[in-house]
Amino acid sequence: EIVLTQSPGTLSLSPGERATLSCRASQSVSTSYLAWYQQRRGQAPRLLIYGASSRATAIPDRFSGSGSGTDFTLTISRLEPDDFAVYYCQLYGSSPRFGQGTRLEIK
Amino acid sequence: QLQLQESGPGLVKPSETLSLSCTVSGGPINSTSYYWGWIRIRQPPGKGLEWIGSIYYNGGTFYSPSLKSRLTLSVDTSKNQFSLRLSSVTAADTAVYYCARQNWIIAGLDVWGQGTTVTVS
Numbered sequence: 001e002i003v004l005t006q007s008p009g010t011l012s013l014s015p016g017e018r019a020t021l022s023c024r025a026s027q028s029v030s031t032s033y034l035a036w037y038q039q040r041r042g043q044a045p046r047l048l049i050y051g052a053s054s055r056a057t058a059i060p061d062r063f064s065g066s067g068s069g070t071d072f073t074l075t076i077s078r079l080e081p082d083d084f085a086v087y088y089c090q091l092y093g094s095s096p097r098f099g100q101g102t103r104l105e106i107k
Numbered sequence: 108q109l110q111l112q113e114s115g116p117g118l119v120k121p122s123e124t125l126s127l128s129c130t131v132s133g134g135p136i137n138s139t140s141y142y143w144g145w146i147r148i149r150q151p152p153g154k155g156l157e158w159i160g161s162i163y164y165n166g167g168t169f170y171s172p173s174l175k176s177r178l179t180l181s182v183d184t185s186k187n188q189f190s191l192r193l194s195s196v197t198a199a200d201t202a203v204y205y206c207a208r209q210n211w212i213i214a215g216l217d218v219w220g221q222g223t224t225v226t227v228s
Contacts, residue, residue, distance in 0.1 A: 035215040037156075044205055044222050045146075045156065050215035057217075088156055092214035094169050096144075098156040 002026050004089055004099035012107040019076040021102045023089030028069045033092040036065055036074045039101075040085040048087075049074065079104075109133040111206050111220035119200075119227050125193040129206030129220055136187045137164040142209035143182065143189045144216060147202040150224075157202075161209050162189055196227045 003026040013019055023034070031052035037045040047056040049065035052072055062077045076083055084106050089099040115127035129143065136143065144161035148154060160170040162180040170178050174193065182189040193200060204225055208218040 033214045037216070039156075044207075044219040045216070046219070047215045047217045050213045050217075054213070056213075056215065090156075090215075092209075092211075095171065096158045096209070096216075098158065101155045 002029060002091060002097065004091055004097060006087075006089060006099035006102045008102060009100075010103045010105060012105050013079055014107045015079050015081055017079050019074075019079055019083070019104055021074040021076075021087050021104070023067075023072040023074070023099050025070045025072075025091065029091055031068050034065075034067070034072050035090045035092060036063075037088045037090060037098075038083075038085050039088065040082070045088065076104075081106075109208065109218050111208065111218060113204060113206050113220045113223040115223060115225070117224055117226060119196055119225060121197055121227055122195055125196050125200060125225055125227070126190065127204055127206075127223065127225070128188055128190045131187045131189075131208075135184075136182065136189065137184045139164075140210065140212050142169070142211060144207050144209045145180070145191050146205045146207055146216070148205075149199065149202040150226075159191065159193075159204075198227050201225065201227045 005024045007022045034052040036049040039045040053065045064075045086101045110132045112130045119125045142161040145159040162168045177194045179192040203222045205222045206220045207216040210217045
């Protein structure tokens with residue numbers, strides 16, 4: 001079973017800064033099946049990135065995804081107040097699984 | 108615009124069966140491009156998203172291995188609705204339950220319900 005490990009667990013940054021979130025798979029996975037989600041407090045998760053690097057509908061270009069093999073990255077270029085949330089990576093398939101999440105908090 | 112809405116009891120007794128439904132509006136459930144899934148975040152906070160299972164419009168299912176023995180998913184295309192039944196619940200099943208559209212073309216969960224809190228007590 002493939003395990004997704006996200007780091008760091010918590011990231012403290014200020015608005016305007018750049019955020020880099022990591023997702024590492026326990027074995028190589030297809031980029032086609034790697035997605036990222038944002039979950040703001042009290043809200044449902046929202047799809048940000050699919051196929052490792054494609055932005056979902058209405059997602060601003062401040063959000064970008066990259067990576068291949070076992071290492072994937074979500075980058076938020078200039079943090080805005082609404083970006084402080086929990087972020088999950090996910091491996092899609094017949095039995096989708098999520099990473100444990102990275103909490104992005106205001107410093 | 109497609110919308111999903113969960114419904115069901117907010118409180119379930121231990122050992123009983125948790126039943127939730129998800130009503131799809133703004134589009135048909137019987138599309139060949141999507142599965143329809145359930146995801147939860149267990150309480151207290153601090154635990155992440157857990158995929159529960161998914162169902163196709165023709166009734167084909169995928170279940171989480173950890174929940175398979177207690178889980179039944181069903182679909183009612185006439186009501187544009189799909190449902191979850193989780194038997195023999197314990198406090199560990201206390202969670203916010205979400206339904207979502209699994210878009211296998213882009214390999215992502217691209218539409219989510221707002222979530223419903225279920226407490227086992």
